[in-house]
Amino acid sequence: MRAAVIVFPGSNCDRDTYHVLKNVFGVDCHYVFHEERFAPTDFDLIVIPGGFSFGDYLRPGAIARFSPVMWSVQEASRIGKLVMGICNGFQILTEAGLLSGSLLRNINLKFVCREVHVKVVNNRTPFTCLFEEGEVIRMPIAHGEGRYFPSPSGLKPDQIVLQYCDEDGKTIDSTNPNGSYMNIAGIINEDGNVFGLMPHPERCCEDVLGNTDGKRFFESILTYVSRRRVYATS
Numbered sequence: 001m002r003a004a005v006i007v008f009p010g011s012n013c014d015r016d017t018y019h020v021l022k023n024v025f026g027v028d029c030h031y032v033f034h035e036e037r038f039a040p041t042d043f044d045l046i047v048i049p050g051g052f053s054f055g056d057y058l059r060p061g062a063i064a065r066f067s068p069v070m071w072s073v074q075e076a077s078r079i080g081k082l083v084m085g086i087c088n089g090f091q092i093l094t095e096a097g098l099l100s101g102s103l104l105r106n107i108n109l110k111f112v113c114r115e116v117h118v119k120v121v122n123n124r125t126p127f128t129c130l131f132e133e134g135e136v137i138r139m140p141i142a143h144g145e146g147r148y149f150p151s152p153s154g155l156k157p158d159q160i161v162l163q164y165c166d167e168d169g170k171t172i173d174s175t176n177p178n179g180s181y182m183n184i185a186g187i188i189n190e191d192g193n194v195f196g197l198m199p200h201p202e203r204c205c206e207d208v209l210g211n212t213d214g215k216r217f218f219e220s221i222l223t224y225v226s227r228r229r230v231y232a233t234s
Contacts, residue, residue: 025218
């Protein structure tokens with residue numbers, strides 16, 4: 001599998017994401033800078049990592065969406081390539097219109113940095129296919145603008161992939177760290193190939209970090225891409 005990690009001025013999780021893909025999973029991984037372009041078929045997976053693209057001036061992701069590289073991301077997504085946006089990457093994908101809705105300031109107007117529990121409510125995606133439906137996992141979050149708010153057209157139920165919850169899977173207000181609509185922590189587009197999430201799976205993929213719950217997101221992607229290639233050549 002060949003993967004791209006998009007780097008904007010202000011990205012700060014690009015190296016973590018690159019390390020996990022290349023050194024933990026052995027993926028052929030490449031940095032692509034915001035001013036570069038690539039062909040739609042160059043990569044199987046495109047990851048837009050967390051950080052503060054362009055310093056979050058104006059609002060998170062609002063300037064990054066106009067970078068030349070986003071034209072390539074748009075073109076790749078149109079032919080079904082997998083795109084994953086983590087935290088600021090999720091914000092950029094909504095600003096670019098690749099995912100519906102918006103990410104607003106946290107309801108308490110404070111930056112939140114801690115581990116939370118999230119429930120996998122849709123495991124029928126390329127990004128979550130190795131999870132059990134309803135499985136509760138633990139992941140770190142670190143954001144000031146993570147309150148998901150849907151677009152007027154709303155979301156179809158199966159577009160909700162992750163929800164904040166307690167350790168028993170209950171999605172109640174006290175488990176919602178930012179005031180997101182319906183405790184939403186991650187969504188997918190209607191075509192099922194563009195995924196955005198506020199928690200950071202790249203920060204929980206190794207034993208040394210004390211948490212490996214994020215590994216199966218990347219393992220799911222590898223499994224999906226491998227199966228798709230077998231199907232295409234059979």
